Amino acid sequence: MNTISSLPENNQLNDLLVNLKDFLKKEIIPHEQNWLKMPWSEVEKEIRTHRDFLKEIGAWNPYLSKNHGGPGYSLMEVAQISEVLGGSFFGHFACNCQAPDAGNIELLLQYANDEQKEKYLFPLLNGEIRSCFSMTEPDNAGSNPILLNTQAKKENGYYIINGRKWFTSSADGASFAIVMAVTNPDAENPYQRASMLLSPTNAPGFNLVRNIPIMGHAGTGWASHSEIIYDNVKIPESDLIGPENQGFKLAQERLGPGRIHHCMRWIGICERAFDLMCQRAATRKTGLKSFLGEKQMVQEMIADSRAEINAARLMVLNAANKMDTLGQKAAALEISTIKFFVAGILHKVLDRAIQVHGALGVTDDTILALYYREERGARIYDGPDEVHKASLARKILQQYGLKVHND
Amino acid sequence: MNTISSLPENNQLNDLLVNLKDFLKKEIIPHEQNWLKMPWSEVEKEIRTHRDFLKEIGAWNPYLSKNHGGPGYSLMEVAQISEVLGGSFFGHFACNCQAPDAGNIELLLQYANDEQKEKYLFPLLNGEIRSCFSMTEPDNAGSNPILLNTQAKKENGYYIINGRKWFTSSADGASFAIVMAVTNPDAENPYQRASMLLSPTNAPGFNLVRNIPIMGHAGTGWASHSEIIYDNVKIPESDLIGPENQGFKLAQERLGPGRIHHCMRWIGICERAFDLMCQRAATRKTGLKSFLGEKQMVQEMIADSRAEINAARLMVLNAANKMDTLGQKAAALEISTIKFFVAGILHKVLDRAIQVHGALGVTDDTILALYYREERGARIYDGPDEVHKASLARKILQQYGLKVHND
Amino acid sequence: MNTISSLPENNQLNDLLVNLKDFLKKEIIPHEQNWLKMPWSEVEKEIRTHRDFLKEIGAWNPYLSKNHGGPGYSLMEVAQISEVLGGSFFGHFACNCQAPDAGNIELLLQYANDEQKEKYLFPLLNGEIRSCFSMTEPDNAGSNPILLNTQAKKENGYYIINGRKWFTSSADGASFAIVMAVTNPDAENPYQRASMLLSPTNAPGFNLVRNIPIMGHAGTGWASHSEIIYDNVKIPESDLIGPENQGFKLAQERLGPGRIHHCMRWIGICERAFDLMCQRAATRKTGLKSFLGEKQMVQEMIADSRAEINAARLMVLNAANKMDTLGQKAAALEISTIKFFVAGILHKVLDRAIQVHGALGVTDDTILALYYREERGARIYDGPDEVHKASLARKILQQYGLKVHND
Amino acid sequence: MNTISSLPENNQLNDLLVNLKDFLKKEIIPHEQNWLKMPWSEVEKEIRTHRDFLKEIGAWNPYLSKNHGGPGYSLMEVAQISEVLGGSFFGHFACNCQAPDAGNIELLLQYANDEQKEKYLFPLLNGEIRSCFSMTEPDNAGSNPILLNTQAKKENGYYIINGRKWFTSSADGASFAIVMAVTNPDAENPYQRASMLLSPTNAPGFNLVRNIPIMGHAGTGWASHSEIIYDNVKIPESDLIGPENQGFKLAQERLGPGRIHHCMRWIGICERAFDLMCQRAATRKTGLKSFLGEKQMVQEMIADSRAEINAARLMVLNAANKMDTLGQKAAALEISTIKFFVAGILHKVLDRAIQVHGALGVTDDTILALYYREERGARIYDGPDEVHKASLARKILQQYGLKVHND
Numbered sequence A, B, C, D: 001m002n003t004i005s006s007l008p009e010n011n012q013l014n015d016l017l018v019n020l021k022d023f024l025k026k027e028i029i030p031h032e033q034n035w036l037k038m039p040w041s042e043v044e045k046e047i048r049t050h051r052d053f054l055k056e057i058g059a060w061n062p063y064l065s066k067n068h069g070g071p072g073y074s075l076m077e078v079a080q081i082s083e084v085l086g087g088s089f090f091g092h093f094a095c096n097c098q099a100p101d102a103g104n105i106e107l108l109l110q111y112a113n114d115e116q117k118e119k120y121l122f123p124l125l126n127g128e129i130r131s132c133f134s135m136t137e138p139d140n141a142g143s144n145p146i147l148l149n150t151q152a153k154k155e156n157g158y159y160i161i162n163g164r165k166w167f168t169s170s171a172d173g174a175s176f177a178i179v180m181a182v183t184n185p186d187a188e189n190p191y192q193r194a195s196m197l198l199s200p201t202n203a204p205g206f207n208l209v210r211n212i213p214i215m216g217h218a219g220t221g222w223a224s225h226s227e228i229i230y231d232n233v234k235i236p237e238s239d240l241i242g243p244e245n246q247g248f249k250l251a252q253e254r255l256g257p258g259r260i261h262h263c264m265r266w267i268g269i270c271e272r273a274f275d276l277m278c279q280r281a282a283t284r285k286t287g288l289k290s291f292l293g294e295k296q297m298v299q300e301m302i303a304d305s306r307a308e309i310n311a312a313r314l315m316v317l318n319a320a321n322k323m324d325t326l327g328q329k330a331a332a333l334e335i336s337t338i339k340f341f342v343a344g345i346l347h348k349v350l351d352r353a354i355q356v357h358g359a360l361g362v363t364d365d366t367i368l369a370l371y372y373r374e375e376r377g378a379r380i381y382d383g384p385d386e387v388h389k390a391s392l393a394r395k396i397l398q399q400y401g402l403k404v405h406n407d
Helices: A011-035 A040-048 A051-056 A075-085 A101-111 A114-125 A247-283 A296-326 A332-357 A368-379 A385-399 B011-035 B040-048 B051-056 B075-085 B101-111 B114-125 B247-283 B296-326 B332-357 B368-379 B385-399 C011-035 C040-048 C051-056 C075-085 C101-111 C114-125 C247-283 C296-326 C332-357 C368-379 C385-399 D011-035 D040-048 D051-056 D075-085 D101-111 D114-125 D247-283 D296-326 D332-357 D368-379 D385-399
Strands: A131-134 A151-155 A158-169 A176-182 A194-200 A206-211 A223-236 B131-134 B151-155 B158-169 B176-182 B194-200 B206-211 B223-236 C131-134 C151-155 C158-169 C176-182 C194-200 C206-211 C223-236 D131-134 D151-155 D158-169 D176-182 D194-200 D206-211 D223-236
Touching: A011 A040, A011 A075, A075 A247, A075 A296, A101 A114, A101 A131, A101 A247, A131 A158, A131 A223, A151 A176, A158 A176, A158 A194, A176 A223, A176 A247, A194 A223, A194 A247, A247 A296, A247 A332, A247 A368, A247 B385, A296 A332, A296 B296, A296 B332, A296 B385, A296 C296, A296 D385, A332 A368, A332 A385, A332 B296, A368 D368, A385 B247, A385 B296, A385 D296, B011 B040, B011 B075, B075 B247, B075 B296, B101 B114, B101 B131, B101 B247, B131 B158, B131 B223, B151 B176, B158 B176, B158 B194, B176 B223, B176 B247, B194 B223, B194 B247, B247 B296, B247 B332, B247 B368, B296 B332, B296 C385, B296 D296, B332 B368, B332 B385, B368 C368, B385 C296, C011 C040, C011 C075, C075 C247, C075 C296, C101 C114, C101 C131, C101 C247, C131 C158, C151 C176, C158 C176, C158 C194, C176 C223, C176 C247, C194 C223, C194 C247, C247 C296, C247 C332, C247 C368, C247 D385, C296 C332, C296 D296, C296 D332, C296 D385, C332 C368, C332 C385, C332 D296, C385 D247, C385 D296, D011 D040, D011 D075, D075 D247, D075 D296, D101 D114, D101 D131, D101 D247, D131 D158, D151 D176, D158 D176, D158 D194, D176 D223, D176 D247, D194 D223, D194 D247, D247 D296, D247 D332, D247 D368, D296 D332, D332 D368, D332 D385
Parallel strands: A131 A176, B131 B176, C131 C176, D131 D176
Antiparallel strands: A151 A158, A158 A223, A176 A194, A206 A223, B151 B158, B158 B223, B176 B194, B206 B223, C151 C158, C158 C223, C176 C194, C206 C223, D151 D158, D158 D223, D176 D194, D206 D223
């Protein structure tokens, strides 16, 4: 059953949230417009000037568990941090908990050997290098593992990787990629065919073909999504991440908390857009004495948005809470649900905020147009809405005795 | 901020919820179809045979506070009871916590004098009589107090009530009405013009004109909504309920918890409809070997419904929790929000459940058609969606400095 | 390509439309509320008092072609008559062009032998008897012919019909049924298994089990939908309608024009609801000086409804025009489309009209609540929306080379 | 009443449409991706290489009336040309009937003096220069004429223009602007305050501040929208366009046909997106043997899109037909309606087409992402949906006796 009650008091967290909001407002949001026009390498330099301060207030690597030297917040607490950081495009990066690095850090913390830790994990934790995660392939539906083409053949203590990936986010400028590749093509269980491998981006045969132009921009650095050709990339056996042929299992484990982070980031975006919408409605004149906010059609957009954002947040916090208390498996339905539910609300809220801004809303004079373009993908990446809906329904119908095959 | 976490353990409540579900399944739901065809007076007799059992398991008057001899559940706990009872059209009535009696009991507990307690409150608490609440008028928009026409003039120690009301639910067979009437038409503050008065239904001049036919049925007894003409109904001054001219304040106080009950009842209906929809999808063949549930369009209806019902429940529990912990005023935005948000979801879920049932869905062979007709009003009564949305938006925009006048 | 231009002038039609509107307004609509409470047999008597007048103005059997003695209107012209008649629940019946009789008349005109004409067709054309069409079965998805269970076995010059049907509309009081039954269960092509047979309703073994209660009412006479058990009903071979085993082909032929009639009737309902909604918005006060129609949320409902009704009408007229000029087959995509498109708009317009009426909208004091209940079925009967959408998409995708199998 | 029937045969038009489709397919669409990356001046050169051919097939200035030397197509015929040209971002420009030039040509044909014709109109008609239309102001709601700030004061035979405009489309590289400016600030009727003036873009004081970045791109040349400061721009009195103080009337006249062009262009975009969506659905594998198009959720997107695009086209053609036959005033409701109705459908179809493309849909590897960004404005420019809906509803409610004041 869904449950809800007062959040347990956590003064440390509350202080952090207040500090982070203040930090974003003063140090990040005023620079957004400029940074969005600069090459990433320069942006990164500017953002990194705040690293010491963020460490000081406990905002650096805020997702880390206590036994890895972090603050040890629960997933439900981490979720609230992610919402606040979602208030700016640069929020997560500033605190070193941006995708895809945060997920890669999780994997390395659990599976990296000492050399890998030295070379990759520690610099990552310190925000000195970046990484990427190379799974999606252009020729195959991402939601269906049977269709993965990239191969890693084992020869003489090496894996030889060949294949084409795209939407390898943040590959441009990254030091290494974690690559999903088929290592056991003949496995009966299609979920036990692939492994995760660590490939340096300067390895011979690692070809970054292009930063894919998305909604008009190819982006640079962390803010880009690359197409990569792996052309006989040679990786020592020791650069396997986790057990062989268990790539999908690891990806799945990585996905649960990742979905919470994503969804809460989206809610942070929603709140930002909602705030802009209300400001506009409250101040834009439509006549000599009348304001946009007096129009009922605008009021309806505000009311619906408020209701839906609140619903979205409660759904995600509830899922996080269930994962915290009962584990990821017990929260499977909830995790499936939030992906499409929150992405849908994000889309609607952004659309309304733009509409209320009128012509200004489609310009880049506000941040809304960026979010509108960037986050159209939210209903697609990590599995399109349709896949999640079908999956959720199948799980439910199974409880009613109907076994629907997954095609 | 919206908050959420594990429900505090309450074994007493958990036991009650289990017992109630079992009771509805065995003793109520199997009789629904028959009862819906019988006159209310006979239905009531049958339902009342379970009174002793329900008292025994702590399900009788379950909303009552400890100092009134009840179990003393918090509003958030009461909400969960209301959801379970919402699983049948007769659920709340069985436990003596149906509208409008539950709200009237609240008023009498607080304001009744000894004679009123003896004559009305105690029989109500024991399920021996019924009552009604007479506020809405056919000629005036219910959401605007300035427009109330019914007058109660004070003369020689009596109020003389004149006016026309409708949607006085459950008046047919009730022992008394609590009537909202203007007692101070000249008050500057329009919210301080009306009072609540207790009128026996057998008082001279209390004319029950008709049970209004609603969606094809006039109904009888508790399951009806009457039109009443108050024609010089004479009420002793002592039958004022609460302070004079404070009728709207009392109505408002009554409304907060009432909205929680309503919304959770709707969620109970949603769960019932969802269950029927899934059963149908899992068992109805569309071909020799294919089932309705294998169709993605059906799956989408199931997934969207699951997500939305979960969201609705969390929204209501969150509002209840806020009322429990911070008071009704602090939860004003949340209470405004749940009314339209949950009513909208109720409507969508019922519509989908009918659609998945095909031709069967519009027949009375399932309970869905009843809910579809009966609950179309949910988006209208207690203030139509549009009024709540505008009100919520105005409250929000006020925080942004825009004062929108309420017309 | 979709085409459009000025309607050719047809003064005869224009006069008829004007006369019919006037007739409905004066002679039918004022009686609706009473008639809806009376048993059908009495209603029918009252309506039939207008037969001579309607014959006189050319409104009796207005769908009939010239070579059958009718006015010979094109389908596009007939469509406009159907819209006007749709303005009242009793409109089509008054002019003897109501479903299911109009479709049965078409079948008999084409296939009846002399005896059948004498006994059934001529009385039908004169409005002296009624008929029904018995196809849908409770245990089978109506949209899938493979699943038809009712059998008609040929023995010694007779068909012996056995099976269970429901939603045999207007069976109560009808003189005969046209029954769809499997006559060749082993045919390879499942569309060539069934035939249409004419069964008198007083034939031994024709058991009208019940008028199915739909949305709270079982109805009577023409305004009812029955469940029928065919228990060894014996029909002479000569009462086959059309060629043997071609039942689905005939049903399909009957369906094309039938869909135009239905859709235009719905548009007539939409216009009625729209008119009520606007009247309400223009006259209902929400404050001392303010009207409902000044609220933007109400304005949006009006504007969206106007746009959608116009779109619906153009879609249906365009489909009718294509059928008139290029034939039913060429208009297949258009006919698939209008069913779900118009039914969806009907549903939305009725819902909005009720919402604008507030509490009044759910009462039977306006006609809206009747339509809301009765026409929920519009998105289900003659194939649910989902079936039509899937069918349309499959036809389109076939043009792109994808053969989607129909399950 | 809405009317519809077969299009009158027009072989000349039909040939043109076929030729244009072929031309776009072979000469324009293959270059789109390149051209979108090039500065406009270079694109223009390439497109202009086709001018002679387009003149030859009768596609150059296809909107021109016979008495101006054009083909003299009716608005309903022109609409069909606009749909075909809408199939490419560069379609209208190729044929010299792009906004804002087409509208400016109309104005000059009617109002230009000989000098203006020589200097501006003839080069425009020959595609040698470009122009812009300067009306919208950043500080004022575009839909409310009372709020126009830009002033043109008459002094010594000159107008002195001062003010700030934005969304002056295609100003970058244009030879002149037609500017809307207040010439009679004290006029009682606010619709008679402004005039249209012709200002060369190289006039002293005409400052093109910036091409406004819109959805990530500032654009160049014709494909841009500028912010302009008019700083004491001095215009001879003779460069008034049309009668003084009648600017709004002229703008209104220009708007009617312009809306038809826009809406049909959007339908052209819809058809392009629909085609891409179907191609994708028919060819993209989701499993070893299964295709995207077999999924019902995809089928629903296709079916809904097909229905809605057809509806949109019929609505626009019907409005055009009414303007052709009864005049712009008689078609006022229809013109109000199509703006929001078609823009809404455009938005939905683009969104679905992207969703069906998955990750590919957000990249610039298809044209969809461009349209998604560019055409978000369709629901805003020329009056946001909300303004049109309110306006339509007000006009309707006036017929019911309610005078809603326009604020």
